[in-house]
Amino acid sequence: MIRFEHVTKRYADGTTAVEDLSFEVAEGELVTLVGPSGCGKTTTMKMVNRLIEPTEGRILLDGTDIATVDPVGLRRRIGYVIQQVGLFPHRTVLDNTATVPHLLGAPRARARARAAELLDLVGLDPKTYGDRYPEQLSGGQRQRVGVARALAADPPVLLMDEPFGAVDPVVREHLQSEFLRLQSQVRKTVLLVTHDLEEAVRLGDRIAVYGHGTIEQFDTPATVLGAPATPYVADFVGADRGLKRLSVTPVEESRLEHPPVLGRPGDGFDAPWAVVVDADGRLDGWVPSPGSPARPAPRAVPLGASLREALAALLQDDTGWLPVTDPAHGDRYAGVLTPAAIHRALRGATPEAEPPAKPEADRTPTPTP
Ligand code: ADP
């Protein structure tokens, strides 16, 4: 969808902002550009909508060299969200959001109806907020209006430059989750610039880690954290990359262990403990030792949840293991996750090189006493 071919940008004063960049962003993919200040992220982004022209190389959008496309027409196909948001102070939230569809020729009533839909989509009730002016909103709400406005013309591509940079950490996390949910609905091709590694890891399908004007590594968050390509990247992702991997490593079937499964709490079994499922295969409780009464099942997480969510759930009670359910099969019980399995998953050198969990039948996890 977006393809950089050997792109270099040298500013008039001789500063080389980016050098020989080549990468590709697939349709519907969200790529984060992350790196320290001054490493060329904004320059990269502004070349996509031709606010900056490359010195060398070319950029293709959907196979077309953008240098051959009228910049105004190009920008209609590219939503642009910046940290300062840039809302018109004397227009209401609804009018701010409706600006682009209206400019594109939509009749005023239709543009406003569309704007109301978009405000709803980004979590702002148009009835409450539509008639307010930007200064009557919190920073987080203004950012949401910025996102709604960028989506107003339904562009296939979205450029976001530090979109959540100006709000406090709690609001930022909230906006990030909202944006992920939104992106799962609208599936835009997104380039998102951030200097915050946590944000890059959380949002990106893939991350481009910038050195100085070059990309040091371009890969999935799990691989960047699990197998940094260069000492620079290792240093950038930091000593706590094992912890960061928690949020990007999913709970997978291969990591689960399988204690005996009972159809009724009173059934006998030959293991330290067992789980109980109902007629539909859903978890109903567990039996801490043969012959003892059943206890309620601890909180479960679904397959595909992050190890971060799993660890948080594990720390919620004293059981010492976590039931896992399968959302693809009616939330049936799928197995259990233990602290040792989480440790193994995070210690693997790379997601691929990691040794698979051994499927031994006798390796029953030990509950804490
Ligand atoms: P980032 O967004 O990663 O912080 P930028 O792309 O804004 O980095 O800047 C990359 C480099 O280019 C920096 O050294 C910056 O000072 C320089 N730069 C940016 N804009 C200009 C300009 N208009 N003229 C000269 N140098 C610039």
Ligand code: MG
């Ligand atoms: Mg920048």
